[in-house]
Amino acid sequence: MHDRAPASPQALDALRRVYEELDAELLATGAICLASGNCCNFPEYGHTLFATGLEADYIRAHVPREKFRWASEELCPFWVERKCTIREHRALGCRSYFCDRTKTDALNAIHERYLARIRALEREHGIEPRYAPLIRIMADWPESAPPEGRA
Numbered sequence: 001m002h003d004r005a006p007a008s009p010q011a012l013d014a015l016r017r018v019y020e021e022l023d024a025e026l027l028a029t030g031a032i033c034l035a036s037g038n039c040c041n042f043p044e045y046g047h048t049l050f051a052t053g054l055e056a057d058y059i060r061a062h063v064p065r066e067k068f069r070w071a072s073e074e075l076c077p078f079w080v081e082r083k084c085t086i087r088e089h090r091a092l093g094c095r096s097y098f099c100d101r102t103k104t105d106a107l108n109a110i111h112e113r114y115l116a117r118i119r120a121l122e123r124e125h126g127i128e129p130r131y132a133p134l135i136r137i138m139a140d141w142p143e144s145a146p147p148e149g150r151a
């Protein structure tokens with residue numbers, strides 16, 4: 001368990017604005033999402049999705065307990081029937097990863113730039129920096145477990 005103070009509403013709102021800019025930039029790359037759901041299949045694609053503490057706080061602040069559906073300890077609890085159930089709250093790594101490999105360089109550059117911006121936001125708002133697998137962060141939250149215990 002990793003105890004830390006949650007991000008303030010001001011920090012969460014600042015992150016929301018950063019995500020809006022990010023989404024506009026990603027759209028402008030022309031990268032195509034075929035909605036295959038493959039990008040969230042971490043075990044099969046050998047992915048580890050990292051997120052900052054601020055991004056995890058953003059999910060925690062917006063996502064109710066009923067949304068957590070742990071199918072295994074390796075899969076994101078919001079990946080249901082190959083779709084993301086928290087799309088508007090998802091992290092930078094979720095937003096900037098496309099299986100459209102023709103745009104990889106542009107997407108990587110955007111990812112790095114926005115990661116630096118999110119880390120700067122953490123400093124600006126006095127948030128203890130953290131960068132860890134999102135699943136691992138979420139697994140520590142009491143609300144991520146169903147009442148009878150995690151599946």
Ligand code: SF4
Binds near residue numbers: 049078090094
């Ligand atoms: S939050 Fe959504 S996009 Fe990100 S890994 Fe989970 S299901 Fe996939």
